[in-house]
Amino acid sequence: MSSIYESYRDALQAEEPVVLATVIEGKNVGSKLLVFGNENIEGSLGSSELDRVVSRDALGMLEAGTSEVRHYGVDGEARQDDLSVFIETHSRSPQMIIFGAVDFTRALAAQSKLLGFRVTVCDAREVFVTRRRFPMADELVVDWPDRLLERIGGDLGQRDAVCVLTHDAKFDVPALLSSLATSVGYLGAMGSRLTHEKRVDRLRSEGVTEEQLSRIMSPLGLDIGGRTPEETAVSIVAEIIAIRTGRAAPRLSETTGHIH
Amino acid sequence: MNEILADIERWRSAGQRIAVARIVDIEGSGPRDPGAAMAVNNLGEVAGSVSGGCVEGAVVLEALELLEGQRDAGITSFGFSDDEAFSVGLTCGGTIHLFIEELNW
Known part of the structure; x- marks a missing residue:
């Protein structure tokens, strides 16, 4: 024994x-x-x-x-x-589900691995979802976001994150609708303010409430002036941490109080 | 604990005795969360950390005392130390409480 x-x-x-x-x-x-x-x-x-x-x-x-x-x-x-x-x-590792196999996805997947997330990359376009492009991902899924979340959405909780990086309404809207049906702690969607306004209109017409809309972080990330995929990934994971810990995320040098 | 398992396993298979110190509570500011662990074997080799390097030296001494039978398993706390006192403690101003025991369970 x-x-x-x-x-x-x-x-x-x-x-x-x-x-x-x-x-x-x-x-x-x-x-x-x-x-x-x-x-x-x-x-x-x-x-x-x-x-x-x-x-x-x-x-x-x-x-x-x-x-x-x-x-x-x-x-x-x-x-x-x-x-x-x-x-x-x-507990099991927190999960990072990234919808959209774009350039930003590679950097966000790598950054998420550093923070201990189990990373899934999902895109319906088979040519983009390859092991060569995303060697760091724990799982690659060729499918529509809503179909993946039908299978695993029930397992998502407060420590998990979903990032929608496709910024194409026909992918984003179903992905966001099915993400809102989960208890995922962080839900972010990439895109300019204009893209998001259009997306919000479509979500409203699908019956999404204002309270549900407030769960969607878009544009996603903290305002650190990041431009490259790598810098953007840092701003996204920084926002995920700040939301988990309930911090406003100003500079420590300009605030007082406990830092941990 | 996960990150120190490989060292612990190596020491176990070499027949060494091992003490484990784990953070169980923190008051105020502290660099690591409850559950952070370090292990010390009877040769004084160390794996893992429980602070940013502020108290590890003192933890090694406590661990070796435990393995030599000079103290029992139990809680050891480290609080604030200022630079003038040269005492062991956390410069960040917090207090950490560690539970130190032999890995014999």
């Missing part, structure tokens, strides 16, 4: 979602509970009731992608402080 460490190591190496809970203060310091994404557990923190409560919290934190110390009674009672348990979550 493998040790808890070995099961933990195997899950991390296979990129399977897993949570490691460790008692760090109180009775049984160092005892471990490993909770898998499929709700299986290994090990124990010392009481089956405590294990049950911590597993439940662990799965919630796995969903949110947070790691922190929680406090419990010896049998998992809330609002007690007998035990401190460090709950360390390892």
